[in-house]
Amino acid sequence: MKVTAIVGRETDFPNHQCDELRLESDDLARRVFRKRTAAGRELKVSLPRNTILRPGDVLLEDGGVIVVVRVEPEWVLAIYPASFEQIAQVGHQLGNRHIPIQIYENEILVAYHPLLESLFQGMDIECARVLRTLEQPFLHIFAPHMH
Template sequence: MIEANSIIERGAFIGEAADTITLDEAQRHRRRMAMVSDHGIAFLLDLAEARLLREGDAITLSDGRYVVVRAKPEELYAIEGRDAVHLLTLAWQLGNRHLPCQIEAKRILVRRDHVIRDMLLELGAHIHEVEAAFDPVGGAYATPGAAPHSHGHTHGHDHTHSHG
């Protein structure tokens, strides 16, 4: 089976793709999984760490071809506030509930959930049902495209110095 163990981040891929693969946000968060592209290229995604594949990322196949990731539209709420401070307050409420959110300049996108909708309406939010690609913000310790991880690291040198 063809394997894929590296990703070229969106914006960095130059060239022609052999195919695309269209996945919703949950399907795009992967480490290891058998996949089939939109036109039938079967491959095993086998990454070192779980990561969120983003719209426009290119999956490098072991035979030298590339499959470009497309984000499948999902049923979402587009949330708007009365003003910037109100929108920030709504964002804080959503973050307090650990909900994946796509943050934009004038709105926040979240998956549809009637309980969250009712809470947001009580807080004075303006809510519109939309179908759009969902590209939520990563966690506090996530690197671009990666799953959350610990912050431990080494640099190959020490950071000691004298305080003389």
């Protein structure tokens, strides 16, 4: 089945059965892909440019059944800077490596890599490898620049 738009949110269809489309967080930023749902429906997804999927988005409504986006949990590195100095150090290290981040109230998340974990541990900056279900992808912002 072809999908060309998000048709709503899961809460918009309270009396429908759900068929899950399980995605990795990086897939949320993909516009064109083919995947099978949990019930075996093959979807050919071709979304408008700049569309970012979110967990709970409905991609298809078909006879009382909706196809809902779900995100698989993944390992990330949660970083917990304890001071402004540590925040600056983390920002410098991640920015210098062009690593996409997600910032929350008490933590900074990055895709897990053991070298980053080792780097921050060596700087005495608290961090932990944690399993999370992300609400958004790690987005790369490509902008030309020079060092």
